[in-house]
Amino acid sequence: MHTILIVDDLPANREFLITLLRGRGHRLLEAGDGVEALEIARRERPKLVIADIVMPRLDGYSLARRLADYPQLRETQVILCSAAYDEKEARALVRHCGVWRLLAKPCEPELVLDVVEQALRETRPREVSPAGTPVTDEQLGVVGDKLHQKIAELERLQGELERRVEDRTRELQREVRERQQAQQALDAANRRLREESLRDGLTGLYNRRCLDEVLQREIAQAVRHERSLSLLLIDIDHFKQCNDRFGHAAGDAMLRAVSTHLRAAFREEDTVCRYGGDEFVVLMPGTTPVAARDCADRLRSRMRELQIVQEGSALPPVTLSIGVASMTTSRRSVTAMLQAADRALYRVKQAGRDQAQLSSDYMALDLLPPHSAALA
Numbered sequence: 001m002h003t004i005l006i007v008d009d010l011p012a013n014r015e016f017l018i019t020l021l022r023g024r025g026h027r028l029l030e031a032g033d034g035v036e037a038l039e040i041a042r043r044e045r046p047k048l049v050i051a052d053i054v055m056p057r058l059d060g061y062s063l064a065r066r067l068a069d070y071p072q073l074r075e076t077q078v079i080l081c082s083a084a085y086d087e088k089e090a091r092a093l094v095r096h097c098g099v100w101r102l103l104a105k106p107c108e109p110e111l112v113l114d115v116v117e118q119a120l121r122e123t124r125p126r127e128v129s130p131a132g133t134p135v136t137d138e139q140l141g142v143v144g145d146k147l148h149q150k151i152a153e154l155e156r157l158q159g160e161l162e163r164r165v166e167d168r169t170r171e172l173q174r175e176v177r178e179r180q181q182a183q184q185a186l187d188a189a190n191r192r193l194r195e196e197s198l199r200d201g202l203t204g205l206y207n208r209r210c211l212d213e214v215l216q217r218e219i220a221q222a223v224r225h226e227r228s229l230s231l232l233l234i235d236i237d238h239f240k241q242c243n244d245r246f247g248h249a250a251g252d253a254m255l256r257a258v259s260t261h262l263r264a265a266f267r268e269e270d271t272v273c274r275y276g277g278d279e280f281v282v283l284m285p286g287t288t289p290v291a292a293r294d295c296a297d298r299l300r301s302r303m304r305e306l307q308i309v310q311e312g313s314a315l316p317p318v319t320l321s322i323g324v325a326s327m328t329t330s331r332r333s334v335t336a337m338l339q340a341a342d343r344a345l346y347r348v349k350q351a352g353r354d355q356a357q358l359s360s361d362y363m364a365l366d367l368l369p370p371h372s373a374a375l376a
């Protein structure tokens, strides 16, 4: 087993040689440049150093010469790999630096293995021309200049590349930020639009479209959890007269005042909607028919006390007609429930207004206590 030190500033190049030599029973070490390689070589005494030529800090030629400064590394052989320096003087320099072989990149795997095995078998010490040898110094100067030019050029290109990458990264970050902001604005606008599409413009209550959605959901919940569900269909009595006597603006004011009152009168989980014109619906999950009718009665008496003043004049007291419908085993659709409430409301109007009635089919399906006289 031999120790082989692989020196290259590009990890991918080191990886190539490691992959090639792995599994051949040698100990493989890595260094990222000539200075690091020198330190490791002094410590680990590799039999072979395979190094790139163009590297930061200490190039491959200088590394080969510096290795010869250490007596313990006398038998260490050096192979250089280069894509850029295959000229005449480079080959001469290789000899003066005591390099075993110069391999041209990209290296053929078979050739690399062959050259490595030969170098490992070599027992003669390396011969390096002593410092000050004219030919060596002259050639080292030529190649050294080229190397430095090349390194300077590489550094310039690398700097340019880094600047471009930074610019592009900043650009991308800005684009991502702008897209996120646009998306947030869009989401907010969509939420606002959806909210507005579910609200009635005059009163701010949920509108009829929303009622259909919520009622559908509440029916499904009530069925699943086997709990009661009631709704009130509320109509302001003689509302047309208010419009006719006090004007449309007064009618609007009355609708807004009734809405505010309705919102305050019911629980959080109840849904209050403007059904259209002067009609409102309140959904009351978990509320039995009788409890809903009692709520409707309480609402009527409180509403009568409501004082609405429009442009200095007091509007007449508000009285309400209310049809109450509850979910039953045979009434489990939005239409069926609204129709039942509508029939009850119709009966209230027929009976002279200002009261609340339960839908009549409720009586057939559910037994009511005897005091529930006001069944539609």
Ligand SMILES: Nc1nc2c(ncn2[C@@H]2O[C@H](COP(=O)(O)OP(=O)(O)OP(=O)(O)O)[C@@H](O)[C@H]2O)c(=O)[nH]1
Pocket (backbone or CB within 6 Å): 202, 235, 236, 237, 238, 239, 240, 241, 243, 247, 248, 249, 250, 251, 252, 255, 276, 277, 278, 349, 353
């Ligand atoms: N001011 C105002 N009036 C509205 C609005 N929407 C509907 N109306 C009016 O409300 C009135 C409702 O009249 P009707 O359906 O006859 O109801 P009513 O006068 O309360 O009669 P009963 O329900 O039988 O007591 C109509 O004159 C509609 O024009 C609105 O947004 N603002």
